[in-house]
Amino acid sequence: xxxxxxxxxxxxxxxxxxxxxxxxxxxxxxxxxxxxxxxxxxxxxxxxxxxxxxxxxxxxxxxxxxxxxxxxxxxxxxxxxxxxxxxxxxxxxxxxxxxxxxxxxxxxxxxxxxxxxxxxxxxxxxxxxxxxxxxxxxxxxxxxxxxxxxxxxxxxxxxxxxxxxxxxxxxxxxxxxxxxxxxxxxxxxxxxxxxxxxxxxxxxxxxxxxxxxxxxxxxxxxxxxxxxxxxxxxxxxxxxxxxxxx
Numbered sequence: 001x002x003x004x005x006x007x008x009x010x011x012x013x014x015x016x017x018x019x020x021x022x023x024x025x026x027x028x029x030x031x032x033x034x035x036x037x038x039x040x041x042x043x044x045x046x047x048x049x050x051x052x053x054x055x056x057x058x059x060x061x062x063x064x065x066x067x068x069x070x071x072x073x074x075x076x077x078x079x080x081x082x083x084x085x086x087x088x089x090x091x092x093x094x095x096x097x098x099x100x101x102x103x104x105x106x107x108x109x110x111x112x113x114x115x116x117x118x119x120x121x122x123x124x125x126x127x128x129x130x131x132x133x134x135x136x137x138x139x140x141x142x143x144x145x146x147x148x149x150x151x152x153x154x155x156x157x158x159x160x161x162x163x164x165x166x167x168x169x170x171x172x173x174x175x176x177x178x179x180x181x182x183x184x185x186x187x188x189x190x191x192x193x194x195x196x197x198x199x200x201x202x203x204x205x206x207x208x209x210x211x212x213x214x215x216x217x218x219x220x221x222x223x224x225x226x227x228x229x230x231x232x233x234x235x236x237x238x239x240x241x242x243x244x245x246x
Contacts, residue, residue, distance in 0.1 A: 001027040001087060004095040005040065007052055013107050013115075019097070029088040033076060034059060034066060036087055037098075053111035059083040061224065064159030067166065068112055069099040074163035074222040081161060081224045101162050103171035104209040118208040119160050119176060126200035127180040129189050142188050152186035155179040157225040164219035164227075170211030175219040177205055178231030185238060195242035202239055 002025045010017030024040050031039070034056050041051035057065040061084040070076035076085045090096065098112065106114040144152075158179035165173050181198050184190030190197070213232055220229040 001025075001029065001090065001092040001094075003027055003036075003090065003093070006095065006097040007040075007112070008099040009052070009111055010100075010108050012110060017108065019099075027087055029086065031087045032059070032083055033068075033070065033085040033087065034083050053109075053113050055113050056083060062159065064161035067101055067114075067161045067163055069097075069101065069166060071097050074101075074167040075161075075224055079222070079224060079226065081159075084224075101166040103162075103165045105171065105173065106162060106165065114162075116160070116162050118210070119162065119173070121208065122173065122177060122201050122204045123180065125204035126193070126197035127184070129184060129193065144187060148186040152183050155183040155186075155227060155231055158183075158223075158227050159225060161224065163222045163224060165210065167218040167222035168211065168213075169216060169218070170214060172213045172219070173205050173208075173210040174213040174232045174235065175223065175227055175229070177201055178233075178235040179227045181238060182231040182234045185234065194238065195245060198235065198238040199242050202235075 002023070005022045005024060006019045007022060008017055009020045022040055022044075024036065024043070027036050027039065034054070037052060037054055044051050054068065055065045057063040059066070061081040064081070066082040067075065068082045070082070070085070075082050077089050078085050100106075100108050100112045101114045101116075105118040106116055109115050156179075158176060160176060162176075164175035165171050181201060184197065185194055215229075215232075217229055220227060
């Protein structure tokens with residue numbers, strides 16, 4: 001395939017960015033989107049130009065590092081991570097616009113790379129269990145209903161890629177936070193700190209500059225792990241309960 005790429009180039013957080021047009025040729029439909037960008041960078045390096053900076057790590061859809069806005073869609077036209085998006089999803093001659101996540105809480109570092117450490121600070125604020133339980137207990141001593149275990153597992157699949165924030169018109173991180181809160185709230189081990197956890201995480205979320213949720217649903221639609229929208233309802237219910245008891 002021959003493609004026209006319009007890629008966001010930005011030398012730093014405090015420098016104005018711009019879209020730059022590139023032509024790439026002989027792109028295999030079996031390439032991943034990141035492999036296509038690798039091909040572009042090889043061409044740029046060969047011609048003495050600065051390669052395009054973008055994040056990636058595992059390239060297996062697990063780590064959440066590779067988020068990009070591709071022609072206005074978080075991770076592109078398929079419900080998957082950018083590294084698992086293949087070029088067969090595009091056609092020969094297509095023009096593809098590639099931009100970084102757009103959110104106040106995700107400042108651009110360079111080109112397509114953004115700083116997502118705001119998510120880390122939300123987890124540090126309360127997305128953990130710190131109860132001192134001594135030695136590891138026998139797993140079967142604390143039965144967990146299958147419905148709760150399944151929901152905890154499903155919400156734990158969130159990889160923190162930020163697609164929910166990028167897709168949301170308000171740049172809200174509520175789906176991410178809802179997944180983390182729900183994961184721990186469904187388990188017995190998460191009950192001791194349940195109220196303090198949700199209040200601390202919501203306060204940190206707002207401090208980081210994420211927007212509020214208005215139930216549009218774009219976050220869940222863009223999520224590569226298909227985290228359901230109802231985790232936000234769980235988050236809101238826990239938050240209201242915690243504030244009433246404060």
